[in-house]
Amino acid sequence: MLKIIDKYILKRYLVTFTVMLLMFIPIGIVIDVSEKINKILANKVPFIDVAKYYLDFTIYFANLLFPIFLFLSVIWFTSKLANNTEIIAILSSGISFSRFLRPFIIGATIVSLFALIMNIFLMPSAAAGFKSFRYKYLSNNNGANVKDRSDVFRQTSKDEYIYVSSFNDVSKMAFYFSMEKFKGDKLQYKLNANKIKFNQKDSTYTIYNYTKRKVGEFNDVIETGEKKDTVFNFDLDDLTPVVYIAETLPLNELNKFIEKEKSRGSSNINTYLVVLYKKYSIPASAFILTIIAVSVSSMKRRGGMGMNLAIGIILAFAFVFLDKVFGVLAEASTAPPLLAVWTPNILFGIAAIFLLRNAKR
Structure with missing residues (x-):
């Protein structure tokens, strides 16, 4: 009985998350195309370059909004379970809430590993292609696109x-x-x-x-x-802006580069460390966000799924907002990068414990 329920919940978890990605990524592509189609046509960009750009854009966009996609997908299908009284039936059969969470944790582990692999192996090349295209074809009339590539000052x-x-x-x-x-x-x-x-x-x-x-x-x-x-x-990388280097280096090269910058006494070392630590903090957030989403949406509420989705959207954007704020804080101040990058996970982890206790009651 339990194995059937585990497979059912795990399947819904992974399928809903995949559908959420497949649903929102094309929307992001359409919006991006509508904004840039005039420049692409004016610059006569080869189709193959456009295709490569949007492949890189897909990876970049999915990684950027990974917490939102995961949070909304878990809230969506858990709310449907609650509205169909499936959760009540499962718990009434004698299964504890902690045991009910097991397939969710397994799903979070799978998604977390997927995000980690994407961050380590796919994101560097995707970020390089994404930024190179924007600089090569879209920067002439849009200074914002080259803002992160300007004014490089470095001690070599x-x-x-x-x-x-x-x-x-x-x-x-x-x-x-x-x-x-x-x-x-x-x-x-x-x-x-x-x-x-x-x-x-x-x-x-x-x-x-x-x-x-x-x-x-x-x-x-x-x-x-x-x-x-x-x-x-000095190396060619020394001419490249800080964020641009960090985002495009594979993990082993990024570690070597950080060590080299530390030996030089670089004042920009925090920026590199933020990029490095986020490769691990974002995948780890899958567990915290999953627990919060299940705790929030496992009970029926007035307003049904709409209320749960509203709460989910607020919490998901709050997480992304805190992640950006503390990342910038670590780059622009003396705050320890490791603590700053993990602070959103720590705060939401405390919230997850509190909400989980209430859900068990």
């Missing part, structure tokens, strides 16, 4: 600093490049260039319209030129 070693105003990951070129070299607290030289391009064949750089000023004890030495091939001791 103990005494070297670089700056670029913007970076094009398609052409591997950065604009308005500046590099400063210090010895102690004294400036040794400063290099400015209108453009800097990375050459993949030999891992060199080409600087255009450059000026190099060497600071002397009595006189400065100035070198200028239109074009010069040279070698720098």
Whole structure:
């Protein structure tokens, strides 16, 4: 009897979540197409690039709204069980509420593993393709699309600093490049260039319209030129904006990159850590959101499913809102990134315990 009920609930859990994804993702695609169709047509974007973009968009969009999709799907089918008095029948047969939760936890485990795999293996390449398309084809008339790729200032070693105003990951070129070299607290030289391009064949750089000023004890030495091939001791990733790098690196490369930035004493290390910790915190939220959704929707209410869905939407958006707020807080302050990223899970975990106790009563 219990195995039949477990299979029934687990099947409904997974099917409803899948249907919720398949229902909302096309809506997101349609809205995105309606906003960008004019630019896509004006720029004569190849169909294959558009197809790849919306494949990446699907993964990016699903990962972004994963908590909302999961929460609403669990509330939807649990409310239907409650309205059909199926939950009352199950509990009246002598099954405890904790035992009733077992197939939900199994379903949350499956969904959590799916989200974890997507975060580790699919999201980096999807984020890279998603952002590259928007920069290449959609950024000309929309500064918001390149906002996260502008004004990169980074310490590349103990005494070297670089700056670029913007970076094009398609052409591997950065604009308005500046590099400063210090010895102690004294400036040794400063290099400015209108453009800097990375050459993949030999891992060199080409600087255009450059000026190099060497600071002397009595006189400065100035070198200028239109074009010069040279070698720098920083990587191409150092020219890329912080968030853009973090979102597009596979897990092992992200860990190595974080260690490298820590050794450099980078001031942007919190931003990388937020991206890393979210790869685990979002999948873990599947368990917390599932318990809250079942606790909220397992009883009949006045207003039926509509009331449960209203509560679910409010709680789901509250979770996403807190996740964004604490993520930004960790990036922009001295708050510990690990604590900030996990705070929404901690708060909603406390709420889950409280609601579960009430539901058992």
